[in-house]
Amino acid sequence: MKKVTMLCLFIFIAGLLSTGCGSVDKQVNEKEKVFRYGTMAYGPAMENAGTNPHDTYYGWSTVRYGIGETLFKFNNQMEIEPWLADSYKQIDDYTVQINLRNDIIFSNGKKVTGDAVKACLEDLIAKNDRAPGDLKIKTIEAAGQSVTITSKEKVPALLNYLADPYGAIIDMEAGEKDRIVVGTGPYVAEKVTDTEIDLVKNTNYWGEVPKLDRIVVKSITDGDTLTMALQNGEIDAAQGLPYASLDLFKDENKYKISSANTSRVYQAAFNYKTKALKDLRVRQAISMAIDKDGFTRVLLHGNGVPAVGPFPGNMHFGGDVVKGQPYDIEEAKKLLQEAGYIDTDGDGYVEKDGKPLELRWLTYTSRQELPLLAESAQDSLKKIGVKLIVNATDNYKSFLKREEYDIYAKAFVTAPTGDPEYYFTTHVLDHSAYNHGFYHNDNMEVMAEELRNTFDKDKRTELAIRMQQQLLDDCAFIYAAHLKMSFVMKKNVRGFEAHPSDYYEITAALDI
Amino acid sequence: MKRYKALTFYGMLILLLLVVAAAAPYIVPYDPYAQNLPTALEAPNGIHWLGTDRYGRDIFSRVLVGAQTTIFSALLLLSVISVFGIFIGIISGYYGGWIDTVLMRITDVFLAFPEMIFAVAVAAALGGGILNAAAALALVAWTKYARLARGLVFTVRHMPYIVAARMNGTKNSAIMSRHILPNIAGTMFVTAALDMGTIIMELAGLSFLGLGAMPPMAEWGAMMNNGRSMIQTAPWVVVSPGAAIFLTVAIFNLFGDSVRDYLDPKQ
Numbered sequence: 001m002k003k004v005t006m007l008c009l010f011i012f013i014a015g016l017l018s019t020g021c022g023s024v025d026k027q028v029n030e031k032e033k034v035f036r037y038g039t040m041a042y043g044p045a046m047e048n049a050g051t052n053p054h055d056t057y058y059g060w061s062t063v064r065y066g067i068g069e070t071l072f073k074f075n076n077q078m079e080i081e082p083w084l085a086d087s088y089k090q091i092d093d094y095t096v097q098i099n100l101r102n103d104i105i106f107s108n109g110k111k112v113t114g115d116a117v118k119a120c121l122e123d124l125i126a127k128n129d130r131a132p133g134d135l136k137i138k139t140i141e142a143a144g145q146s147v148t149i150t151s152k153e154k155v156p157a158l159l160n161y162l163a164d165p166y167g168a169i170i171d172m173e174a175g176e177k178d179r180i181v182v183g184t185g186p187y188v189a190e191k192v193t194d195t196e197i198d199l200v201k202n203t204n205y206w207g208e209v210p211k212l213d214r215i216v217v218k219s220i221t222d223g224d225t226l227t228m229a230l231q232n233g234e235i236d237a238a239q240g241l242p243y244a245s246l247d248l249f250k251d252e253n254k255y256k257i258s259s260a261n262t263s264r265v266y267q268a269a270f271n272y273k274t275k276a277l278k279d280l281r282v283r284q285a286i287s288m289a290i291d292k293d294g295f296t297r298v299l300l301h302g303n304g305v306p307a308v309g310p311f312p313g314n315m316h317f318g319g320d321v322v323k324g325q326p327y328d329i330e331e332a333k334k335l336l337q338e339a340g341y342i343d344t345d346g347d348g349y350v351e352k353d354g355k356p357l358e359l360r361w362l363t364y365t366s367r368q369e370l371p372l373l374a375e376s377a378q379d380s381l382k383k384i385g386v387k388l389i390v391n392a393t394d395n396y397k398s399f400l401k402r403e404e405y406d407i408y409a410k411a412f413v414t415a416p417t418g419d420p421e422y423y424f425t426t427h428v429l430d431h432s433a434y435n436h437g438f439y440h441n442d443n444m445e446v447m448a449e450e451l452r453n454t455f456d457k458d459k460r461t462e463l464a465i466r467m468q469q470q471l472l473d474d475c476a477f478i479y480a481a482h483l484k485m486s487f488v489m490k491k492n493v494r495g496f497e498a499h500p501s502d503y504y505e506i507t508a509a510l511d512i
Numbered sequence: 513m514k515r516y517k518a519l520t521f522y523g524m525l526i527l528l529l530l531v532v533a534a535a536a537p538y539i540v541p542y543d544p545y546a547q548n549l550p551t552a553l554e555a556p557n558g559i560h561w562l563g564t565d566r567y568g569r570d571i572f573s574r575v576l577v578g579a580q581t582t583i584f585s586a587l588l589l590l591s592v593i594s595v596f597g598i599f600i601g602i603i604s605g606y607y608g609g610w611i612d613t614v615l616m617r618i619t620d621v622f623l624a625f626p627e628m629i630f631a632v633a634v635a636a637a638l639g640g641g642i643l644n645a646a647a648a649l650a651l652v653a654w655t656k657y658a659r660l661a662r663g664l665v666f667t668v669r670h671m672p673y674i675v676a677a678r679m680n681g682t683k684n685s686a687i688m689s690r691h692i693l694p695n696i697a698g699t700m701f702v703t704a705a706l707d708m709g710t711i712i713m714e715l716a717g718l719s720f721l722g723l724g725a726m727p728p729m730a731e732w733g734a735m736m737n738n739g740r741s742m743i744q745t746a747p748w749v750v751v752s753p754g755a756a757i758f759l760t761v762a763i764f765n766l767f768g769d770s771v772r773d774y775l776d777p778k779q
Contacts, residue, residue, distance in 0.1 A: 223741050242741035244566070291549070298549040299566060365722055368741075375567065375727040379547040390727045393640050 032213035035493070035512055037505075038229050040240030042197070043219040045366065049194045050179040052170070054127040059165030065197055065217050066210075066506035068168030068183030071098060071117070072159050074501045078263070078315055078418035080163050084112065084184060086145075093154045093455065094138075098162075100145045106171045107188045107202040114142030119172040121147075134161040134422075156455045160417035165503055186210040186508035195219045199506070211495075211511040223368065230255075230488060236512060237489035237496055239505070242368060243301040249488045257488050260498035261305055263312050263416070264483040266373055268361070268409035269427075269437035270476060276357055277406060281339040283475035286359075286407075287325040288332040289380045296481045299372045303486060307479035309468040310414040310423050314500060317420050317464040324472045324479065332384045343385050350385035358387040362405035364396045370409055373480055377409075400436060408436045411483070413502065420464035424448050428471060439476040519774045522767035529760060533579040542570035544577040544730050553746045563748040565739060571752050574730040578753060581642065581731040583760065586712045589646045589653070594704045596650075597657025598696075602688050604658065605665025616662070619655045627652045628714060635723035642715075642731060645724035649714055660703060664696040698775050706768035709761035716757050732757050 042061060043049050051067050053059030062068035073083040082088070084104050089097045104112040118140045125132045136155050141148045151158060161167070174182040179192040187199040187210060199215040218235065220226040223242035230238045231248065241249075249255040270277045270286075277283055292306035305312065313319025341350035341357050349356050361377060363370045371392045378388040388407075391399065399405055412434070414423040426434045428441075429448055444467060451463045471477060487498050487505075495509030532539075542560075548568035556563040562571040604615040627649075634648035668674060669692070677687050716733030718724040720740075725731035732753040739749030 224743065227741075227744070244742040244745050247745050294549040298552050298568075371727065372566075376547070378728055379545070379567070382545075391640065392722070392727065393636075395636055 033211065033512060034214045034216065035212050035237070035510065036216045036218065036235045038218050038220040038226050038235040038238045040219075040221055040223070040226060042217060043221060044194050045221070049192070049219075051183075051189050051192055051197070052176045052179070052181050053166050053168040054124045054131075056129070057165075059168050060503065061197065062168045062170075062181070062183060062185075063165040063503050064505040065189075065199060065215070066185040066187040066508070066510075067189050067199070068165075068170055068181070068185050070163050070165065070167045071100075071169065072163040074163055074418050074499075074503070076260075076314070076500055078415060078500055080159055080418060083163075084117075084169055088159060090455070091148075094152075095148060095150045096158060097146055097148045098159075100147065101206075102145055104184055104206050105204050106174070106182050106184055107204055108171060108174055108182045109204050110171055110173075110182075112169060112184060114144055114147045116171060116173075117147045117169055118142040120169050121149075121167075123172055124166060128166050131161075131164075131166050134164070154453050154455070156452070156460065157417060157419040157421050160419040164417055187212075187215055187506060205508060208508040210508045215506060215510075217506075230490075233490075237487055237493055239485075239487050241486070241488055243299075243303050246301060246303070246486065246488065252491075254491055255488060256491055256493065257486055258496065258498045259303070259484050259486040260500045261312050261314055262483050262485050262500050262502050263310075263315065263318075263414045264411055264485070264502070265307055265310055265312075265414050266304075266367075266369055266409065266411050266480040266483070267307075267310065268373075268377070268407050268478040268480070269435075269439070270478075271403070271406050271408065271436070272438045272440070272476075273403065274359070274406040276341075276352075276359070279339050280475060281335045282341070282357075284325055285332040285335040285339070285384060286381060286386065287475050287478050288328045288335070289384045289386070290377055290478055290480060291327055291380050292480050293327065295373060295376050299376060300369060300481065300484075303484045304369070304481040305484065307482050309472060309479055310427075310477070311420060311464070311468070312482040312500075315415060315418070315420075317461045317468075318415075321465050322468045322472055325475065329380075329383050336384060336386075341385070348382070348385060349387045356387060357385065358389065359406040360404065361388050361390045361407045361409060362396055362399050363390070363392050363409040364394050365392050366394055367411045369481075369483070370411060373409060405436075407478075409478075409480075416501070418501070420460070420467075421448075421451050424451065424464075424467055428467075428476065437476055439471075439474070441470060441474060441476075444470055515770065515774045518770040519767075522763060522770045525763045526767050529579065529583060529763060532576065533583045536576040536580045540570075540573035540576050542573045544569060544573040545728050553742070553749070555746070556748055562752045563746070565735070565749050566742070566746075571735075571748065574735060575732070575752050575756050578730040578732045578735060579756065579760070581725060581729060582712060582716060582733070582757070585642050585646055585731075586708060586715055589650055589715065590704055590708055590711055592646075593650050593654040594657050594700065594707075597654035598661045598693075598700055600654070600658040601661025601663075602665055602692055602696075605662040606669055606684070606688055606692065612662070615658070619658050622652050622655045623659075625652055628717065631714065631718060632721065632723060635718055640723050640726050642719070642725045642729065645715060645718040648718070648723075649711070653711070653714075656707075657700065657703070661696060661700060664699060665692055668692055668695050702768060702772045702775060705771050706765065708764040708768065712757065712761050712764065 047056040048061045050058035051062045053062045069084050071085040072080040075081050086099045086101045121140055125137050136151045136153045138152045139150045171182040180189045186202050186205045188202045190200050191198040197217040201210045201213050226238050227245040229235045270283050296304040296306050308320050308324045309322045311318025340352045343350050361374050363374050365371050374390045381388045426432050447467050454460050485498050492512050494511045551564050551568040552566050554564040560570050604612045630652050631648040635645045638644035719731050719733030720737045725734040735753040736750050743750050
């Protein structure tokens with residue numbers, strides 16, 4: 001009797017364990033086509049754990065995961081093309097009329113009209129912290145399938161800004177419930193948490209019929225966990241794998257990799273308040289000592305392109321249209337010597353007036369490439385006799401606030417709207433929010449003002465190039481590399497392509 | 513005799529570790545900090561016995577120099593927390609009364625924090641660095657020594673020789689340093705010896721979390737952290753410092769056990 005009881009107990013426990021070990025995914029109807037996607041780019045730390053595009057950076061999730069769409073979208077050259085819009089007409093320097101497509105409907109079946117777009121944009125500028133400053137909207141008027149926007153100032157890049165994910169069009173009458181909004185995209189959010197977004201097919205989608213029944217977007221912020229999740233088949237595709245892990249997915253019979261060069265740059269700003277860095281020759285010497293090629297080729301495993309200026313080569317105002325400092329250790333040493341920095345005590349580090357040239361390099365670790373750049377720069381600068389003290393901390397904001405840094409390195413998407421103005425406005429002007437180096441140049445201020453008032457595309461390009469060259473001549477920043485973004489996926493995944501904008505991931509074309 | 517042999521054997525191993533750690537900068541085959549990108553991630557071979565890391569640095573040289581950072585940081589930390597903790601414990605146990613109450617309530621406050629989590633929070637606030645990591649651990653780790661020393665003082669403070677010393681008019685400081693401390697030193701030493709392994713692990717743990725040694729310092733925990741994304745593609749980057757931690761902690765723990773066995777009157 002005792003044995004039978006033990007056997008029953010064993011079977012009961014085994015049953016419980018097997019139930020507990022079973023994947024939640026098994027609850028999904030097996031006939032459904034389900035795509036499981038692991039990403040490092042979703043979560044509260046990225047300020048995108050939601051779908052209402054009018055809040056912080058939630059719009060990135062709205063657009064990335066196919067919930068919402070914008071009036072205009074970017075092509076691979078980061079030029080805008082109509083999306084929900086059909087056409088537009090620039091009436092004068094302050095007014096633009098946007099004509100909407102006639103066949104667009106929200107996922108709840110309601111038609112997208114001029115009034116719906118007006119209500120959405122008005123809510124955007126009322127709530128969002130960046131949109132009012134970018135768009136400078138004075139009035140919005142709706143008439144049938146058209147919307148007329150009048151701005152307070154000249155905004156040459158207005159349509160580009162409308163292609164920013166915060167410009168995703170949502171149904172304001174439907175409102176927001178449990179972080180879910182009603183958009184026009186091929187998928188509809190069913191559940192949104194800090195770690196996951198569950199999507200189902202939008203049966204009312206106006207475009208190509210979505211091919212998947214269900215999509216699970218999972219935040220996996222540890223690179224090794226993400227790697228193993230893809231290896232053991234828990235997910236179908238991954239974004240943000242550590243570079244060192246990419247070699248594990250080279251078997252073309254099992255995996256595919258889609259990559260795109262982005263405008264995310266790894267840059268370091270010189271702090272002009274640091275006495276030694278006020279000297280142009282010192283900044284030039286430091287810039288010359290950075291081995292950008294080695295950094296991208298070896299440390300990023302080729303997943304980046306050495307940068308010259310802030311914009312990548314796939315943009316017509318980016319890449320080698322400007323000229324920066326070449327990698328030249330000997331020339332860098334000479335420049336330091338000219339600036340009065342000589343190694344007098346033979347310890348390998350240069351001094352001036354008895355003080356060693358010792359600089360603090362501040363960066364953070366949430367972008368895996370930044371600590372690598374810091375350590376690479378530390379060794380490079382040692383070769384020219386500059387001692388670099390690296391402070392790689394995610395508490396970097398308090399160091400920024402206390403101005404306890406000489407060089408601040410970070411990652412930044414320089415042209416999220418395909419237009420150069422955004423970078424200059426945010427980084428190099430007296431009032432720029434991210435001018436952490438306290439850079440100032442009168443000529444730059446004048447050119448920025450000119451850029452703000454120039455609509456002609458060619459003239460904007462020319463101005464952007466001149467401004468970049470000015471920055472490089474002043475050696476205000478070190479531009480190390482532009483990131484190549486990669487999606488790794490199982491062989492059977494189709495229609496999942498990396499895009500230079502980093503905005504578009506899940507589309508109606510996605511299939512498994 | 514057997515106990516003495518074990519003590520001698522593990523003592524010799526500790527000595528060897530300390531000598532290697534001290535002499536590391538002079539005996540390394542390569543500059544442990546010199547980057548050489550063309551030789552990055554080479555597997556162990558005749559030139560680089562333990563391979564190279566992602567910067568092309570020789571891992572064998574870094575493990576040797578890392579011994580100095582890791583072991584001496586742990587020793588420094590252990591010295592600070594044990595001396596401070598024993599001092600507080602003796603004062604508290606010897607005087608008793610309100611002094612004991614105040615000191616022990618302060619100890620209770622620090623004991624209320626989970627040690628490693630508190631250390632992580634403090635190290636994060638201080639901004640990394642091996643000294644900051646050691647300071648973060650020191651803030652909470654001294655309490656164990658204070659509690660233990662206090663308990664031991666309670667057992668000896670009414671002993672006839674202490675009472676006799678008092679009656680002779682010996683100063684309190686002299687009683688504590690000449691009569692109490694030597695009588696509790698054995699137990700405290702065993703505790704410290706057994707604690708060494710834990711401290712090495714905790715320091716390495718903080719570095720592994722990116723809150724300890726800052727680049728380019730060769731420190732075993734930091735080296736493991738730097739290589740963890742390569743555990744499948746270049747396992748030698750992680751295995752070498754990991755094995756060094758394992759061996760060192762094992763040696764210190766076995767040494768602590770042998771000291772305890774040697775001093776145990778029951779054996």
